[in-house]
Amino acid sequence: xxxxxxxxxxxxxxxxxxxxxxxxxxxxxxxxxxxxxxxxxxxxxxxxxxxxxxxxxxxxxxxxxxxxxxxxxxxxxxxxxxxxxxxxxxxxxxxxxxxxxxxxxxxxxxxxxxxxxxxxxxxxxxxxxxxxxxxxxxxxxxxxxxxxxxxxxxxxxxxxxxxxxxxxxxxxxxxxxxxxxxxxxxxxxxxxxxxxxxxxxxxxxxxxxxxxxxxxxxxxxxxxxxxxxxxxxxxxxxxxxxxxxxxxxxxxxxxxxxxxxxxxxxxxxxxxxxxxxxxxxxxxxxxxxxxxxxxxxxxxxxxxxxxxxxxxxx
Numbered sequence: 001x002x003x004x005x006x007x008x009x010x011x012x013x014x015x016x017x018x019x020x021x022x023x024x025x026x027x028x029x030x031x032x033x034x035x036x037x038x039x040x041x042x043x044x045x046x047x048x049x050x051x052x053x054x055x056x057x058x059x060x061x062x063x064x065x066x067x068x069x070x071x072x073x074x075x076x077x078x079x080x081x082x083x084x085x086x087x088x089x090x091x092x093x094x095x096x097x098x099x100x101x102x103x104x105x106x107x108x109x110x111x112x113x114x115x116x117x118x119x120x121x122x123x124x125x126x127x128x129x130x131x132x133x134x135x136x137x138x139x140x141x142x143x144x145x146x147x148x149x150x151x152x153x154x155x156x157x158x159x160x161x162x163x164x165x166x167x168x169x170x171x172x173x174x175x176x177x178x179x180x181x182x183x184x185x186x187x188x189x190x191x192x193x194x195x196x197x198x199x200x201x202x203x204x205x206x207x208x209x210x211x212x213x214x215x216x217x218x219x220x221x222x223x224x225x226x227x228x229x230x231x232x233x234x235x236x237x238x239x240x241x242x243x244x245x246x247x248x249x250x251x252x253x254x255x256x257x258x259x260x261x262x263x264x265x266x267x268x269x270x271x272x273x274x275x276x277x278x279x280x281x282x283x284x285x286x287x288x289x290x291x292x293x294x295x296x297x298x299x300x301x302x303x304x305x306x307x308x309x310x311x312x313x314x
Contacts, residue, residue: 002058004066004104005118005308006045007111008032010086013041015048016304017056017063020312022122026056027304034087041087042094046101065105066098067307069114076109076156107310109150111303113159115296116143117150118306119258123298128255132248133296134161136217136261140182140244143306144252150310162186166243181247184240187217187263190233194220197233204229217263224269238270242277249291250283260296267295 002025007014013032017025030048033040045068053060072084079095081087098106109117116125116133125131129148135141140162144151152158162182163175170179183189195212197220198204205227210219220237223230245257257278264270275293279286298305 001064001311002062003064003308003311004049004052005114005304005306006049006066006068007114007303007307008041008045008068008070008087009111009303010034010071013045013048014300014304015045015052016301016308017052017058018305018308022305025058026052028052028055032087038081038087038089038092038094039097041089042097042101045098049102049104060102060104063104064311065107066102067114067310068094068098068106068108069111069303069307070094070108071111074108074110074113074156076107076152079106079108081108109152109156109307109310110143110159112141113143113150113152114304114306114310115141115260115298115302116145116258116306117309118298118302118304119260119296120145120148120306121309121312122305123302124258124294124296125256130252130254131256131258132161132252132254133258133260133302134245134248136185136187136241136259136263138186138188140186141261142248144254146252146254161244161248164244164247166240166247181240181244185237185244187261189240190217190220190237190263191215193237194230194233197229201229206230218266221266221269235273238273239277242274242281245274245293246278246281249278253289254291256292256294258294258296260299260302264295271295 005016015028073082081089081092095106119125120131133143142161165179167179171183173180194215220230220233224234
């Protein structure tokens with residue numbers, strides 16, 4: 001069985017054809033061109049699918065279907081993009097439009113859900129029945145797999161873990177609430193925390209190679225071994241990240257929490273102290289139902305692999 005996976009991003013669309021074991025037959029990518037509208041996006045996706053089939057010498061009769069991961073609020077049951085602001089899409093029947101263009105059945109889900117399913121099937125979560133992916137990027141995204149199946153919540157609108165509150169009456173979030181997880185644990189938040197610390201501490205060694213406009217989430221990790229200011233930023237960030245992870249783990253009690261996104265590239269410098277806090281603070285401790293904290297392994301391929309997995313799951 002061959003499956004096509006499509007991962008739609010703000011600037012690019014990735015495509016892959018795999019089988020149920022995760023063997024890759026072909027990959028491709030195209031610009032999103034979101035400003036040209038949803039119909040143009042579907043046209044380009046259909047052309048990419050035709051190109052991948054031709055390049056891999058796979059016929060449509062060999063393909064189970066097309067899976068799509070798309071940012072925004074997704075009604076996966078009806079195959080509709082309810083709202084995707086960065087793509088300028090609202091109430092658009094993406095599944096049926098892709099099917100019309102390609103002659104292949106299509107299913108869709110939110111892009112973070114797709115990435116979580118990809119990691120669960122083929123990445124860091126493949127040994128576990130229950131896993132959660134936490135992505136640390138511009139925001140904090142996430143996806144939850146329970147019993148090997150994707151959990152999306154009512155009307156496919158759940159698992160927005162970035163908008164759980166970890167600081168009551170804290171920093172205002174773009175969603176309208178205050179103190180959301182992503183306002184303290186995203187890569188954007190870490191960058192802001194680093195800038196603030198540098199401005200407050202002009203003697204920090206971080207100024208040697210960075211100014212406040214070139215700071216990124218990697219900056220404090222680069223200096224944490226020799227700069228107490230940088231170490232303080234990292235410690236505070238990890239404390240907030242651990243708080244959000246423990247909250248989610250206490251609700252779903254997964255066997256593993258996987259970290260994706262740019263900040264996760266810090267590897268054990270991030271996961272080791274996180275694991276210590278999670279082990280200490282999780283409900284009833286670790287003796288009965290431990291929760292491992294690991295780095296996700298599929299990187300930018302997770303979304304496309306997970307989108308394809310929508311057909312394996314079903």
